[in-house]
Amino acid sequence: MHLAAPGMRLVSRVLQGTSRDIFSSPPERRLCPGSTEWELPDNNFSRSDNGNFQMPALAFNTWEIMDKVFNYSLFPYLQNGDNGRRVVRIEGESPCEIPGPGPGIYSFTELPHLAGTEQNLLLAKKIQTQWKKSGLDSAKLVHYDVLLSYPNETNANYISITDEHGNENSRKVRMRVHNINKITRIYNVIGTIRGSVEPDRYVILGGHRDSWVFGGIDPTSGASVLQEVVQSFGKLMSRGWRPRRTIIFASWDAEEFGLLGSTEWAEENVKSLQERSVAYINSDSSIEGNYTLRVDCTPLLYQLVYKLTKEISSPDDGFESKSLYESWLEKDPSSENKTLPRINKLGSGSDFEAYFQRLGIASGRVRYTKNRKTDNYSSYPMYHTIYETFELVENFYDPTFKKQLAVAQLRGALVYELADSIIIPFNIQDYAKSLENYATGIYSLSKKYDQQLRDHQVSFDSLFSAVKNFSKSASDFHRRLSQVDLNNPTAVRIMNDQLMFLERAFIDPLGLPGRPFYRHIIFAPSSHNKYAGESFPGIFDSIFDIENKADPRSAWKEVKKHISVAAFTIQAAAGTLKELL
Numbered sequence: 001m002h003l004a005a006p007g008m009r010l011v012s013r014v015l016q017g018t019s020r021d022i023f024s025s026p027p028e029r030r031l032c033p034g035s036t037e038w039e040l041p042d043n044n045f046s047r048s049d050n051g052n053f054q055m056p057a058l059a060f061n062t063w064e065i066m067d068k069v070f071n072y073s074l075f076p077y078l079q080n081g082d083n084g085r086r087v088v089r090i091e092g093e094s095p096c097e098i099p100g101p102g103p104g105i106y107s108f109t110e111l112p113h114l115a116g117t118e119q120n121l122l123l124a125k126k127i128q129t130q131w132k133k134s135g136l137d138s139a140k141l142v143h144y145d146v147l148l149s150y151p152n153e154t155n156a157n158y159i160s161i162t163d164e165h166g167n168e169n170s171r172k173v174r175m176r177v178h179n180i181n182k183i184t185r186i187y188n189v190i191g192t193i194r195g196s197v198e199p200d201r202y203v204i205l206g207g208h209r210d211s212w213v214f215g216g217i218d219p220t221s222g223a224s225v226l227q228e229v230v231q232s233f234g235k236l237m238s239r240g241w242r243p244r245r246t247i248i249f250a251s252w253d254a255e256e257f258g259l260l261g262s263t264e265w266a267e268e269n270v271k272s273l274q275e276r277s278v279a280y281i282n283s284d285s286s287i288e289g290n291y292t293l294r295v296d297c298t299p300l301l302y303q304l305v306y307k308l309t310k311e312i313s314s315p316d317d318g319f320e321s322k323s324l325y326e327s328w329l330e331k332d333p334s335s336e337n338k339t340l341p342r343i344n345k346l347g348s349g350s351d352f353e354a355y356f357q358r359l360g361i362a363s364g365r366v367r368y369t370k371n372r373k374t375d376n377y378s379s380y381p382m383y384h385t386i387y388e389t390f391e392l393v394e395n396f397y398d399p400t401f402k403k404q405l406a407v408a409q410l411r412g413a414l415v416y417e418l419a420d421s422i423i424i425p426f427n428i429q430d431y432a433k434s435l436e437n438y439a440t441g442i443y444s445l446s447k448k449y450d451q452q453l454r455d456h457q458v459s460f461d462s463l464f465s466a467v468k469n470f471s472k473s474a475s476d477f478h479r480r481l482s483q484v485d486l487n488n489p490t491a492v493r494i495m496n497d498q499l500m501f502l503e504r505a506f507i508d509p510l511g512l513p514g515r516p517f518y519r520h521i522i523f524a525p526s527s528h529n530k531y532a533g534e535s536f537p538g539i540f541d542s543i544f545d546i547e548n549k550a551d552p553r554s555a556w557k558e559v560k561k562h563i564s565v566a567a568f569t570i571q572a573a574a575g576t577l578k579e580l581l
Ligand SMILES: [Zn+2]
Pocket: 208, 218, 219, 255, 284, 285, 350
């Protein structure tokens, strides 16, 4: 792909500055003469060796307010004061109100989220114009009128304040909460490149552009990747290239309010998408750390990810002449097989959810991440806070923009290969291996209730039998695939359809218990952490905490039911791989 680090930096900065450009008259910024210093409450900041900061989550707000405080980032000014005090010190002329502890912070939370504002429409139009200029066949605005979510008074959100070790803090915090309870209009930007051979087959690259506050990392580090990938495909097209399949680019709105833009579009187009989608690649934040690559994807994509990361240069210090695959493998090997890098199960928490968990479209997400062994916190310390600024990325996370470049190259290459390879680059044998691992895993978990399994006659035999049948069908399928006549369009299309529809075969229209929109029987967001993935979620959840269930007989009956559902689904999926019924 034709992507360069300086381009990434520029696009990232321009994107984050976009709302600034569209205000007709910039608001005045008051400057204070002399030096200004704010002392920060104890323990509010600490710095780890790798330059990451720990900080309490402070405020939520909109992209729009960047206009008012764009240059007011706290970061360049954060210093260690005397006697270990942590202070923000600004020499010379400085903004009187900075987004930090102090009176200034309150005003930010009162401004509305970007969704539903005039500025948001202008921003969507700007992206639409850029995409058209890049040479896409079409770029449309698609709007929805939605009620942006707000806290439920009778079932308030739980806010956990933790220290740098991940321990919960019992201190009381006073919060000022501002909500707007009204229907607002949100805008997705949908761009397309029509496929030359199979225009009715879709590869989707989508990421959100709305953020809490400035969104320096989330989503700008991903939204800029989306812009760069669009431009790169535009360049290819200007040289006469056109993909075999249709590529759809999506800039989603209102992700932070509950994946609204991406889910609305998935629902509106559900019939076409489930009949025609080959894959969905997510383009949310491209960094959450700067240590190594992180991949979460369907097992169908493992081989493609290995292949492409071997072709991309590692952006890591000390790996100058090595591939992304090599640094990734060395820094984060898989716990099951040390000869391969780790790949995680898909959970949720971003826009791929409706596509993977609900519709069963093969999906994947890639980004740079922290060191999982030493950095024991979820997401990243500034996640969704006012401190997530462009300066945070430029000064601390990715000064050379090489990590974001590597992520852009990988996301772009995934889309390229999925859209342009004659045979869809999915590997079904990896799905078979994963199913074997997950079945063994859930069985081992159940063994701690060995006596109850016998008392209630719970058997995993049907599950293991279905997995075995699936493995056999997968091997047979791959043998036939290696012999397919690539010059016979019907034969190619038959195999490609089986590849495309395999993920769909794991969907149960009835959904998981109590979660009708999560319908994938093999994977679901964990019931205990929505961001993480869980395998065999139906069985897992029915066994979870089973010793404390009031009625053990019905609880074990439920376990048996979910083993049957999983066994049936895998057996049925194996059936779709056969040449004939
Ligand atoms: Zn995001």
